[in-house]
Amino acid sequence: MRKKNLIFFGLLFLCLAANAQNKTFDPVEYVNPLMGTQSVHSLSNGNTYPAIARPWGMNFWTPQTGKMGDGWIYNYTAEKIRGFKQTHQPSPWMNDYGQFSIMPVTGKLAFTEDERASWFSHKAEIVKPHYYSVYLADFDVTTELTTTERAAHFQFTFPENEQSSIVIDAFDKGSHIKIIPSENKIIGYTTRNSGGVPTNFKNYFVLIFDKPFASNDTWHDKVLEKNKLELTDNHVGAVVGFKTKKGEKISVRVASSFISIEQAELNLTTELGKASFEQTVADSKKEWNKVLGKLTVEGGSEDQLRTFYSCLYRTACFPQKHYEKDATGKIIHYSPYNGKVLPGYMYAGTGFWDTFRALYPLLNLVYPSINKEMQEGLINDYKEGGFLPEWSSPGFRNVMVGNNSASVVSDAYMKGLRDYDINTLYEALLHGANNEGPMDAVGRKGAEYYNTLGYVPYDVKINENAARTLEYAYDDFAIWKLAKALKRPKKEINLFEKRMMNYKNVFNPKFGLMSGRNKDGSFPANFNPFKWGDAFTEGNSWHYSWSVFHDINGLIGLMGGEKTFVSKLDSVFTIPPVFDDSYYGSVIHEIREMQIMNMGQYAHGNQPIQHMIYLYNYAGQPWKTQYWSREVMNRLYKPTADGYCGDEDNGQTSAWYVFSAMGFYPVCPGTEEYVLGAPLFKKVTLELENGKKLIINAPNNSEDNKYVQELKWNNSTHTKNFINHFDVLKGGELNFDMSNTANQKRGTSASSYPYSYSTSK
Numbered sequence: 001m002r003k004k005n006l007i008f009f010g011l012l013f014l015c016l017a018a019n020a021q022n023k024t025f026d027p028v029e030y031v032n033p034l035m036g037t038q039s040v041h042s043l044s045n046g047n048t049y050p051a052i053a054r055p056w057g058m059n060f061w062t063p064q065t066g067k068m069g070d071g072w073i074y075n076y077t078a079e080k081i082r083g084f085k086q087t088h089q090p091s092p093w094m095n096d097y098g099q100f101s102i103m104p105v106t107g108k109l110a111f112t113e114d115e116r117a118s119w120f121s122h123k124a125e126i127v128k129p130h131y132y133s134v135y136l137a138d139f140d141v142t143t144e145l146t147t148t149e150r151a152a153h154f155q156f157t158f159p160e161n162e163q164s165s166i167v168i169d170a171f172d173k174g175s176h177i178k179i180i181p182s183e184n185k186i187i188g189y190t191t192r193n194s195g196g197v198p199t200n201f202k203n204y205f206v207l208i209f210d211k212p213f214a215s216n217d218t219w220h221d222k223v224l225e226k227n228k229l230e231l232t233d234n235h236v237g238a239v240v241g242f243k244t245k246k247g248e249k250i251s252v253r254v255a256s257s258f259i260s261i262e263q264a265e266l267n268l269t270t271e272l273g274k275a276s277f278e279q280t281v282a283d284s285k286k287e288w289n290k291v292l293g294k295l296t297v298e299g300g301s302e303d304q305l306r307t308f309y310s311c312l313y314r315t316a317c318f319p320q321k322h323y324e325k326d327a328t329g330k331i332i333h334y335s336p337y338n339g340k341v342l343p344g345y346m347y348a349g350t351g352f353w354d355t356f357r358a359l360y361p362l363l364n365l366v367y368p369s370i371n372k373e374m375q376e377g378l379i380n381d382y383k384e385g386g387f388l389p390e391w392s393s394p395g396f397r398n399v400m401v402g403n404n405s406a407s408v409v410s411d412a413y414m415k416g417l418r419d420y421d422i423n424t425l426y427e428a429l430l431h432g433a434n435n436e437g438p439m440d441a442v443g444r445k446g447a448e449y450y451n452t453l454g455y456v457p458y459d460v461k462i463n464e465n466a467a468r469t470l471e472y473a474y475d476d477f478a479i480w481k482l483a484k485a486l487k488r489p490k491k492e493i494n495l496f497e498k499r500m501m502n503y504k505n506v507f508n509p510k511f512g513l514m515s516g517r518n519k520d521g522s523f524p525a526n527f528n529p530f531k532w533g534d535a536f537t538e539g540n541s542w543h544y545s546w547s548v549f550h551d552i553n554g555l556i557g558l559m560g561g562e563k564t565f566v567s568k569l570d571s572v573f574t575i576p577p578v579f580d581d582s583y584y585g586s587v588i589h590e591i592r593e594m595q596i597m598n599m600g601q602y603a604h605g606n607q608p609i610q611h612m613i614y615l616y617n618y619a620g621q622p623w624k625t626q627y628w629s630r631e632v633m634n635r636l637y638k639p640t641a642d643g644y645c646g647d648e649d650n651g652q653t654s655a656w657y658v659f660s661a662m663g664f665y666p667v668c669p670g671t672e673e674y675v676l677g678a679p680l681f682k683k684v685t686l687e688l689e690n691g692k693k694l695i696i697n698a699p700n701n702s703e704d705n706k707y708v709q710e711l712k713w714n715n716s717t718h719t720k721n722f723i724n725h726f727d728v729l730k731g732g733e734l735n736f737d738m739s740n741t742a743n744q745k746r747g748t749s750a751s752s753y754p755y756s757y758s759t760s761k
Helices: 002-022 261-271 277-292 302-315 359-366 368-385 405-414 422-434 447-453 465-485 490-506 552-559 562-574 589-596 612-618 622-636 652-662 725-729
Strands: 060-064 083-087 100-106 125-128 131-136 141-147 151-158 161-169 175-180 185-190 203-209 215-220 223-226 230-233 236-244 248-257 295-298 323-325 331-334 341-343 673-676 683-687 693-697 707-713 722-724 732-739
Touching: 060 131, 060 141, 100 141, 100 151, 100 203, 100 248, 131 277, 141 277, 151 161, 151 261, 151 277, 161 248, 175 215, 175 236, 185 236, 185 261, 203 261, 215 230, 230 236, 236 248, 248 261, 261 323, 277 302, 295 302, 295 652, 302 359, 302 652, 359 368, 359 405, 359 652, 359 725, 368 405, 368 422, 405 422, 405 465, 422 447, 422 465, 447 465, 447 490, 465 490, 490 552, 552 562, 552 612, 562 612, 562 622, 612 622, 612 673, 622 652, 622 673, 622 707, 652 683, 673 725, 722 725
Parallel strands: 693 732
Antiparallel strands: 060 083, 083 100, 100 161, 125 131, 131 141, 141 151, 151 248, 161 236, 175 185, 175 230, 185 203, 203 248, 215 223, 215 236, 295 683, 323 331, 331 341, 673 722, 683 693, 707 732
16 A cells, blocks of 8 residues: 555656646746835835836836826825826836826716726736736726737726726827727827927827727816817817626727827737737737746745846836837837937837946847847937937936946947947947037036046036046946947047046045045035935935946055955945935935935945945955845845835846846946856846857855855856856856855955956056
């Protein structure tokens, strides 16, 4: 009997093992699009919304809990849904454009956003990148939603009702609506935007229903126009009615275009065709799995897997495709710079101040073909706008500092992207580096001061001047790298090589930190390293003093050597989170997020300091990078509605996690190096676009085993504190031997340090 039991359980084990092996890897099921949605003005836990979309799709859709015009579209703590909104919003602070909504109601005809709002519960909500479902309790209606790149497919399940309705809201600031009963169709346009568009901007939309309308009404503001089929006014919408049976499903296909109604209809036909709702869901899921499946992680907890893939999902959201395909399949776009319809690619919805750091390097490693399209889009940005954007939404936006398009362009080319007009992009970099733009955040504000004095002065009424100086210096490094690769004239190369050292001009030797500097060369007498803003951007001197990505060795020299440098790095975590908010006049959310995280002055919720943890590698103490990278991953990221520690910002904060979980990070975009940390999982497999695989093994990894004892690259001991991008592209294995004690001998010699300009000559 015992022998038979052993045989039975043995066979059962083999069957279970076989089933496990045959099970298709389904990374999209680990994604929580609600991660980061529990945010308010005063405290950001991500400031995200659940984007139901295709990767980098032109249109996103999301349930709308906020009021029209409110950048906080969806808040996890909200009780009611007002509609299901097409959105292009990259951030609540930037707000939206190309927006309209659809909402089912039953019973009394309700069309204003307050009247049509319905209670809902997260317990009756399913949220995935490719599919959304929610029960609207006040109307006894279940709404389901899935998307393509430029279209969406809704399915509404109604109760038995004499008056079931679907409301279309084209929003205010100028809109148009037309009902075409003979075709079960509604068309219209919305103009509501938050800037960055020409005067002729419109987002045209078309909706086709699978059931004839029993009633047709339009409305404007709070006035219902019974049986009127067309309206143009400040704020218009439509309501179409149906008699429904219990459980009856009404399908609505929706698409939009920045070009015309005809193009919107073409987008609808080419992307949705006659596919069923279920087929569209399946197609979207397949596409997300293809994108997310480029990285397979194993050997972590359920929460770690959910966090990883939720972050990876965010990195594949922005920037959005701002191009369409005409009837011949030709790529065209509506230009947010000159209002014309022109050939070629265009992307929109990202701030390079955030995303140059890790998001674009991640694209160059994992999704280079997408970034090639983005580079081609940048060429069109320059041709049509006269400058490269630093924040696009969809055109130029006047926010943040720096000229970090230089980094985005240079890193792509230096990482091997080719077959696009790099010479025109280089021309754009030269133009942006030497001129002020049409607004403060385009080109270089203070360019004349920077190019003559070597810094942007503190006392010439140019805000955030030290931050500008530091970022311009790094951007000059990026241009220098590209200039050398393109074999530009020696005089030009030498100019940028000189300028990239301008970071030294805002180093305040009295404090051993970066600060503003007056036009006469003196440093302000009242300098306070804990003062946010002023000479810096959304941070203080303790955050920005590490922004010398290209010459950390030079920074170490300024600070007095490796021992002092490491001591200052340590101090970031040990100094209490004190702050001076007098520049802003109140505590901005970035300050509060630093204050409450119990990590001293380390402000991971904002971008300037996110690379700082990796700088221990440049001063002979890589084990501290290993410790702190693991601490940040475990403490500051969760797969929950409050899962981020500040603004997620278009994939940047997520890209930090994805890189760090793999065990390395691009401290200096524009170089070929990734600086090492410690992997989070026991195994990561990266499928490269060239068909090769990078396998990262750390079989001893655990919560306690966070330190690297030894690293082998393809079975050869690897003593460097970095790995090379082009070595990674060849494929191979990185084998980390992890332990619970730090190896204080590995990576301590100068020969193991990552790239610094000062030591590269």
